[in-house]
Amino acid sequence: MLPDFASVIPESKEDALAYLSSLKSAKIFAGGTDLLVKMRRGESYSHIVDITGIHDLKVISDHDEMINIGALSTHYEISVNQIISEKALSLAQACGWVGSPAIRNMGTIGGNLVNASPAADSLAPLLIHDADVVLESKDGTRRMRLEDFILAPYKTDIQPHEILTFITIKGLPGYREGYKRVTKRAAWAISRLSIAWAIQEKGGFYKDVKLAIGSCTPMPFRPRKVEDSLKDRAKDEKTIQVAVGEIIDEIIKVSGMRPSFVYKIPVVKALLEDILKG
Amino acid sequence: MKKIDFTLNGKQTILDVEDNETLLHALREKLDIKSVKEGCSIGECGACTVLIDNEPHYSCLTLASKVSGHDVKTVEFLGDENLLHPLQEAFITYGAVQCGYCTPGMLLAAYSLLLKNEHPTDTDIKEAISGNLCRCTGYIQIVEAIRNAAGLCKCNS
Structure with missing residues (x-):
């Protein structure tokens, strides 16, 4: 009981x-x-x-490039939503991997963020879409970046009288986008490693690269310095090798050398190379 | 205490439930539906699967108070000993039942799949039953049963 x-x-x-x-x-x-x-x-x-009876918090809508996701949207609803599939494919894919079919029908994205598991599949995709969370209480509404909202694994900035009501993300239509994860088995598994990406290229050059890597550092992170350095760079073997090397250095700097890195680092390296090559 | 009014296996059902009562407990102890099994109690094994609005849910992690106004189905909806559902027939034919503990949940997960997809691939089937653990069969017979039942039943009619 x-x-x-x-x-x-x-x-x-x-x-x-x-x-x-x-x-x-x-x-x-x-x-x-x-x-x-x-x-x-x-x-x-x-x-x-x-709060599951509050219909307003189940709506997914878009306005220009901004997408508003009601916090009570289930993982299943997000995984099959047309707006999300067109403008934030990695999020649709990630939500389609969460838990099992029953868990996807039950669990909500808002709950997932407030629980703040560092292995939550939705985190990396939300980071590349510059997600904000909207927190409401009787005293008012505040909005903050998802990266600032999650303070540490399983710890967020939500206050006792607040509800996380909406998540807003920036749509990235036209980007080459996706989500990959490594797990101990094919389904019904927690991610040991995950990467979300959205990449815009033109004529053999990177125009905009967004990457987020989950389950390697205490919280999923975006290697922003490397993202910036790839802007207008020629898409060739050397650029990719240098970028991937810098990202790995950054992971080790944040986390220190963990025992799992004997396995994880070569896997992240191979995944990042594949993703950047496209 | 909450009064809930919901549809259970096609019948309107009104029931008093405790605020902290799970749907699993209400079904087994108050409505005598013993086909819904308690396995892990933490939403991992799928033995307690029920369909809410035709989608699989774990009743061990569902508060009974949440189903008011919704449609709940257990394996009793599919058939009884006099007239089995084609999925149930197929489970017998293909040896998909051994100890039987996972079977009600497995059948409901399969039924929910066939409502949406009359001709599922093996990948679709595996995906649909991925939240229902079976420690006897090794799943091969279950996948075969669902694949063979798919052609035989019009689940959504």
Whole structure:
């Protein structure tokens, strides 16, 4: 059995925010795929605010190049959404790999970010799309970069009375884009290593390169210095070798030499070479 | 305590559930649907799979209070001992059942697939049952059963 709690099931964001501001030790319940597991292991809360009835937070829409993703969108919904597939393919692909079909039907992207597992598949794609999160409470709304929102593995900047309501990302139509991951088995697995990329090229030159590497450093990261240095560079073997070498150096600088790097570093190197060659 | 009003296997069902009660518990202990199994209790094994609005969900990680207004199906929806569903027939024919613990969830995952895709490839089938673990069969017979049932049933009629 789960620990005792009382739940409320608000149908509007305003009601949910009002409950959160008045209740002590209230926990937001979205898909439940992480929260109920933690509760079975002994975490307890006096009150649960089940926000899954709030339809406004399930909508995915776009305006010019900005895409607004309701935090209650499930991994499945994102994986088959047309806007996401056209303008943020790596995110659609990554969400299509999360857990199992049932987990993808249950788990939400907002919950995934608030849980902040460093191995979350959605993180690397969101980083290359310069994701912002929108946090709302009864006192107001604030917006911050996803990179600033996640403070450390399993730790975010969300405050007790806030709901993560939306994620906004910049669409990259026309980019060569994708997501690759390395796992211990083909399906129903946690990523040991992941890379999201979006690359724009013209006439044998890189115009814009965005890369994010997951599960090599404490949090997925973008090698921005290397991305900048690739701008207007000829797409040739030497450029690729230099860029990949610099990214690997950066990974080792951030993480130190980890035992797993005997395996991971050659794999990241090969994946990055393939991705940059396209 | 919450009063929930939902469709269970085609029938309107009204039930009082505790705030902290899982759908798995409500189905087994209050509605006597013992086909929904408790395996790992943490959303990894798939023995507790039910369909909510025809999509697989783990009932061990679903609060019963969440299904109000939704359609819930368990394996009882597919058929009974007098008239088995073609998927159930195929599971028998192809030896896809050994201990039987995963079978209800496996059948529901397969049924959900066939609703969306009448002619799945083996890859589609493997993907659809990837969240349902079977420690007896090695999956080969299960994939064969689903592949062979696919041509025989009009799941969405």
